[in-house]
Amino acid sequence: MHWPLLLALEAAWAGLGQATQHYPAMWGHYDVCKSQVYSDEGLTWDYMACQPEAADMTKYLRVALEPTNITCGDPAETYCALENPYMCNNECDASTKELAHPPELMFDFEGRNPTTFWQSTSWRKYPKPLLVNITLSWNKTIELTDDIVITFESGRPEQMVLEKSLDYGRTWLPYQFYATDCLDAFTMEPRTAQDLTQHTLLDVICTEEYSRGYVWKYDKTVRFEIKDRLALFAGPRLHNMASLYGQLDTTKNLRDFFTITDLRIKLLRPATGATMVDENNLSRYFYAISDIKVQGRCKCNLHANSCVFDKEKLVCECEHNTTGPDCGRCKRSYQGRVWSPGSYLPIPKGTANISQVCDDELLRCQNGGVCLSNLRCQCTVGFSGVLCEKPHCESEAAGCGGPDSARNTSCPSSAHLLLLLLALATASCWPAAL
Ligand SMILES: *[C@@H]1O[C@H](CO)[C@@H](O)[C@H](O)[C@H]1NC(C)=O
Ligand SMILES: *[C@@H]1O[C@H](CO)[C@@H](O)[C@H](O)[C@H]1NC(C)=O
Ligand SMILES: *[C@@H]1O[C@H](CO)[C@@H](O)[C@H](O)[C@H]1NC(C)=O
Ligand SMILES: *[C@@H]1O[C@H](CO)[C@@H](O)[C@H](O)[C@H]1NC(C)=O
Ligand SMILES: *[C@@H]1O[C@H](CO)[C@@H](O)[C@H](O)[C@H]1NC(C)=O
Ligand SMILES: *[C@@H]1O[C@H](CO)[C@@H](O)[C@H](O)[C@H]1NC(C)=O
Numbered sequence: 001m002h003w004p005l006l007l008a009l010e011a012a013w014a015g016l017g018q019a020t021q022h023y024p025a026m027w028g029h030y031d032v033c034k035s036q037v038y039s040d041e042g043l044t045w046d047y048m049a050c051q052p053e054a055a056d057m058t059k060y061l062r063v064a065l066e067p068t069n070i071t072c073g074d075p076a077e078t079y080c081a082l083e084n085p086y087m088c089n090n091e092c093d094a095s096t097k098e099l100a101h102p103p104e105l106m107f108d109f110e111g112r113n114p115t116t117f118w119q120s121t122s123w124r125k126y127p128k129p130l131l132v133n134i135t136l137s138w139n140k141t142i143e144l145t146d147d148i149v150i151t152f153e154s155g156r157p158e159q160m161v162l163e164k165s166l167d168y169g170r171t172w173l174p175y176q177f178y179a180t181d182c183l184d185a186f187t188m189e190p191r192t193a194q195d196l197t198q199h200t201l202l203d204v205i206c207t208e209e210y211s212r213g214y215v216w217k218y219d220k221t222v223r224f225e226i227k228d229r230l231a232l233f234a235g236p237r238l239h240n241m242a243s244l245y246g247q248l249d250t251t252k253n254l255r256d257f258f259t260i261t262d263l264r265i266k267l268l269r270p271a272t273g274a275t276m277v278d279e280n281n282l283s284r285y286f287y288a289i290s291d292i293k294v295q296g297r298c299k300c301n302l303h304a305n306s307c308v309f310d311k312e313k314l315v316c317e318c319e320h321n322t323t324g325p326d327c328g329r330c331k332r333s334y335q336g337r338v339w340s341p342g343s344y345l346p347i348p349k350g351t352a353n354i355s356q357v358c359d360d361e362l363l364r365c366q367n368g369g370v371c372l373s374n375l376r377c378q379c380t381v382g383f384s385g386v387l388c389e390k391p392h393c394e395s396e397a398a399g400c401g402g403p404d405s406a407r408n409t410s411c412p413s414s415a416h417l418l419l420l421l422l423a424l425a426t427a428s429c430w431p432a433a434l
């Protein structure tokens, strides 16, 4: 299992220049949720759409393998090189740290030599298929912002499927199929991400681009192309972000396409390097993965600019009177109000779409209260509550306006009624008694 130390993803300032330079920062400029402004009513808050910065999401995932005993080394095994069956000097032994290849090595820091990798048992039961599921779970909705890149040290698999879940692993959808022969493996016509258009962007394709060729020492990566898909709206260098944001705002399918809670890599057939499997040297066939890259950000519905890893779980730090792991609902005292996600539009600050407390039609302030900027009811003397629905604040345990109220004034007990009457002039209990 792979749970790193508690880490916080704080949104950092990403200038516009930086945003156009490289992909991971491209959605980085919705980084402020609110700012103070002077208006006719004095110093007030201006609320904006905001989101956390994109980050390396592999630090926050949990990895599970199926079958659970598929990792090599128990018992110890010797492996042959794919290109030379007489070179069998690679050993996997789970009980020796230097020779073990546990799943964590798919997510450690790469860049040192030699590389560290997870490795499966070899294809000893050929011709029974060598099947492995690698499931990555975040227990949090995240939005992908860059290509998923998987680096194989074993030669790239001849058949593989990348799947995604949007509901914490209950249901799965294919993201992309990979095969040396798409027709043969999945009865699908081979296509590449470059073939996609704005209209076919959501098509699930089978690609032969990452499985063909025996020169695997130089071509070890398998990709799921997020950037190519985003570029269909934002242009080749993602210059036209307004177009992409506009599309993401109005097209739920498109937004959902890049949104996941889990990923699953289904390995169906290892690299064989030739058309025939050499049954005398089955120790040549296995899967080995040195690195998996997943870049993305917490989905906070544009109501948070930071996401923290707390108690082994990512949680948005919600603003705009929203709450929940994804800021997907109104705070308790605003329940029943209309929640909506923020909007990327208008560029560049977007709209917070703050849950309205009141309006002139459906959510009327009661008992003569007046709706101010859709954000609060100004109640008449003698009434309180979010919609001025409460005649006395005495009956209310938490005080006038509920626990989340800005005017969190405590209510005097009945023994202090006299004092209360005296205090009416200062209106400490009834909000906006003037
Ligand atoms: C992999 O997951 C699929 C469900 O997507 C399941 O049917 C299959 O049995 C799993 N494979 C292994 C090797 O456990
Ligand atoms: C893994 O466990 C299953 C069931 O316990 C067993 O049938 C299988 O042979 C084991 N596989 C390996 C590679 O040890
Ligand atoms: C996922 O997060 C929820 C809280 O949102 C928690 O109750 C649950 O235990 C977590 N599940 C796992 C597998 O960590
Ligand atoms: C959230 O609620 C508090 C207290 O009710 C209020 O002061 C604040 O203005 C609200 N913020 C937004 C963004 O509506
Ligand atoms: C959110 O804000 C956008 C942009 O101002 C607007 O088009 C959209 O209707 C708003 N959504 C809701 C549910 O209010
Ligand atoms: C409101 O006041 C009560 C008691 O004075 C206090 O316990 C509570 O934390 C306050 N709530 C807020 C949101 O300030």
Ligand SMILES: CC(=O)N[C@H]1CO[C@H](CO)[C@@H](O)[C@@H]1O
Binding pocket: 080, 085, 086, 088, 280, 281
């Ligand atoms: C390690 C091993 O078993 N190598 C064998 C690979 O296959 C050839 C014949 O095809 C054998 O001679 C090797 O011993």
Ligand SMILES: [Ca+2]
Binding pocket: 105, 106, 107, 108, 109, 110, 115, 116, 117, 290, 291
């Ligand atoms: Ca590694």
